[in-house]
Amino acid sequence: MPKVRAESELLQAIVLLFERLGITFSDVGIRVSSRKVLQAVLNMYSIPEHLFIEVCVIVDKLGKLTREEIEKELISTGLPDKAVQGIIEVLSLKSLPKLEEVLGSDVEAVADLKKLFSFAEQYGYADWICFDGSVVRGLAYYTGIVFEAFDRKGELRAICGGGRYNKLLSTFGSEDIPACGFGFGDAVIVELLKEKGLLPDLSRQIDDIVFPLDEELEGPASTVASSLRKKDRSADLVQDKRLKWVFKHPERINASRLILVGKSEWERAETLWFLSFI
């Protein structure tokens, strides 16, 4: 019984995030494959285990190198020609039924992926994902399902990537614990949101502008600003500006009040300020 529940939950988390950001599956897709696909090809040709990682690293260069260069690198590892052709064939596959044709249905790689795609249907995110034999992820620690989110226009680097790494913990001296996860490229997602006009406006909103009418009133102006801030209003102290500039400033930054601290008002009663409501 394939255990890809955790991977299917990760993919839903990613899709929910995209949806909450306003991104749809016509903007972004997630390419999915499994390290076990390459493993199955190597098994078919009885290639020794220690070549597996080396092959993964080479294959991950797809996109940077041409298919011919990849082929050359694979041959230089000493792989037999048939195995190299087998790898190259599998890398170009874009559909699960085709993969099943090539590898057969009793291979773990195929069973895992079919299960994952069936989960995707039931979660309701099948439109977001597609099988792609060329996804292997460069890092040595992946052991099963691997995936990468990409913009469908093909202009950006991978938006996020991850998969299963059941043997990662032993490389840090711990016992192995089955695990999977993913990493997000925060810069890439910002680029994508900008391009789609979806980047939220995070500019600071100033509620009140406080302006002392006289340099000797900068102390009282501090008191005024401080008491506003303690009431959770954001207050900006303005100094060394002409009155004309000050009067236009609230409108420019969309502040709701301008508070002028005047000498005689301040002296008459500490709580009496000149308030201008915009």
Add this chain to the structure above:
Amino acid sequence: MPKVRAESELLQAIVLLFERLGITFSDVGIRVSSRKVLQAVLNMYSIPEHLFIEVCVIVDKLGKLTREEIEKELISTGLPDKAVQGIIEVLSLKSLPKLEEVLGSDVEAVADLKKLFSFAEQYGYADWICFDGSVVRGLAYYTGIVFEAFDRKGELRAICGGGRYNKLLSTFGSEDIPACGFGFGDAVIVELLKEKGLLPDLSRQIDDIVFPLDEELEGPASTVASSLRKKDRSADLVQDKRLKWVFKHPERINASRLILVGKSEWERAETLWFLSFI
């Protein structure tokens, strides 16, 4: 006219943060001084400019080294004995009037600090700050006011620190722009909040637990979890557990619902689930 408005605003931001976290001025204080204090001492003894940074770095070791060791290091720079004594004296000062006695009132360091402390009164955070001649901050780039927040029990490292660095930008090849700022030790503030019992409970709250009563129902269980999550409920899928464990689980984690996905219910109508309200 001393321009310490920006520093006074930074200090208010720090104090407001502490107050919002529930920390009071009996837990935390902010030591304040100015790089100009040491500068004034060096000027009194006509010490060449290039020794200033060297002296600052030595003096910042106070607390790690004894006063005698500091003295030795200062002497080894070639400073005259009187200047070393002057520095040592100033480092031990804990009050602004004393500093004024030693340096005189027409020194910039004194004027800046007096202005800053008068602002502190007017903002209302004077109880939080104190003058302390031993604060210099180790980094070479500070040029004026320097400060450090500390726990009054003296058990933790500095909670935050900062000051004015008017010449920082030219070290990166830009023109100099007057600037000041501070950095916060996120680990230290967490320790402090833990100690005071003020750390907010950030544990994850699960609303719904979804459990398929049969392995073949894990697909429908995905559909249920997915539709709950789309309604912004946090849903946890549980599998491979005994029913007894599942029934106790919601109480253990304070979830509000347990949703069991049963075969006949699922077949009868896709929307009919067995709901258990806790």
